[in-house]
Amino acid sequence: MPDLPALPADPRWRVEHLPLISAVCVLLLTCAASIGFFTGGADAALGAATGVLIVTVSYSMSTLVIAWADTVRPALLMPLGLLTYVLKYTLLGVVLAYGVSTEWPGKTALGLGIVAGVMVWTGAQAWWLYGRTVRK
Numbered sequence: 001m002p003d004l005p006a007l008p009a010d011p012r013w014r015v016e017h018l019p020l021i022s023a024v025c026v027l028l029l030t031c032a033a034s035i036g037f038f039t040g041g042a043d044a045a046l047g048a049a050t051g052v053l054i055v056t057v058s059y060s061m062s063t064l065v066i067a068w069a070d071t072v073r074p075a076l077l078m079p080l081g082l083l084t085y086v087l088k089y090t091l092l093g094v095v096l097a098y099g100v101s102t103e104w105p106g107k108t109a110l111g112l113g114i115v116a117g118v119m120v121w122t123g124a125q126a127w128w129l130y131g132r133t134v135r136k
Contacts, residue, residue: 014067017128018060024124025056025117032116036109047106051113052120054095058088059121 029052036048065084069076092114099107 014070015063017125017132018063020128021121021124022056022060024120025052028052028116028120029056032109032113036106036113040105040109043104043106044109045106047104047109048113048116050106051110051115052117053113054092055114055117055121058092061088 029049032048032052033045037045062081062084066077066081069080096111096114099110
């Protein structure tokens with residue numbers, strides 16, 4: 001085995017953005033459910049909230065798996081990261097394929113919740129990273 005560089009002293013930096021982004025996603029989930037309820041009823045509220053929840057759980061899972069792999073053995077980063085992405089996008093594809101084939105009235109709100117979740121998570125993570133690196 002080749003010699004690997006020493007691990008950082010404090011591995012918490014890999015996940016220190018999760019509390020802020022999780023709070024932002026909980027706020028988005030609440031707003032999405034409220035907007036869904038007022039525009040399309042209970043089904044739309046459930047769909048919008050589920051869409052945001054799917055994104056939040058899948059992005060958090062990816063972050064945690066990658067952070068764990070990096071602390072245990074950095075050589076595991078690429079295979080575990082790719083496996084995580086393949087699994088979560090396969091699951092998302094199955095959920096969306098099933099959702100499109102049904103007559104459930106909340107399926108449009110589900111899609112919009114997923115889009116909102118991706119945009120808000122990405123924006124919050126970029127804002128957090130900007131604050132950590134540029135503004136300091």
